[in-house]
Amino acid sequence: MNPMRALRQYQKVNSHAQISEANPHRLVQMLMEGGLDRIAQAKGALARGDIAEKGLMLGKAIDIIIGLRDGLDAGKSEDPAYVQQLESLYVYMTNRLMEANVKNDVTIMDEVLGLLVTVKSGWDAIGVAE
Template identity: 25%
Template sequence: MLDFAQGYQAYQHTSVNVKASGADIHSLVLMLFEGFLDELARVEGHIQAKRFDKKAAGVEKLLKILGGLDASLDQEKGGEVALNMHNLYQHCGHSILRASMKNNIAELEHVREVMTNLQEGWQGLLNKA
């Protein structure tokens, strides 16, 4: 029998698949940012509650999402902007690992700020399109 958490996860997975199936690249990137920020909040909760196994799984998800965002960059056409975003994603990944090793929530706040700013920038691009 599924517990509530498993049921909610199944719902989220289905919801994300439905949204992604009809989304353009800008919308997909925004979905990655949304998923990243949601998972970042969960990781913070896991650190506070000392659920270190779940924290580790969350950190792995965060790093995979950063990898997906990085892979979406067009290094040839994006030029300096793409390079700067790549560097920001790398910086956030390193900060997440440091925060995880030290169980330091404060270090994750900087990551949240950077990723929220990037998300807002992508949202602005989508609104203009």
């Protein structure tokens, strides 16, 4: 068996195990980590001149951010206005990633990386209320 294929298979099984055991807070963290990873992979693909892979990875990052947005529920929040702002930020990030894809623009990718890192840092700081 190809060692890289074996590694990918292991990572896939490991990811599924983590997902099945994760609480909702951890699932959001994992989505954010996945979004950051996909944007970084897109940047690497662009640097290598692999435009198809860059587009694929940005598409996956966009899907993840849309998933984060779809998971928002202002009705369950103590501050619905904050949820609205976060939703607007997610929309902005998806639009910027689409623009980065069309323009092959690393600067825009870096901007979205920075925004997602900031949101993730806040989420990580919340922790899980026990």
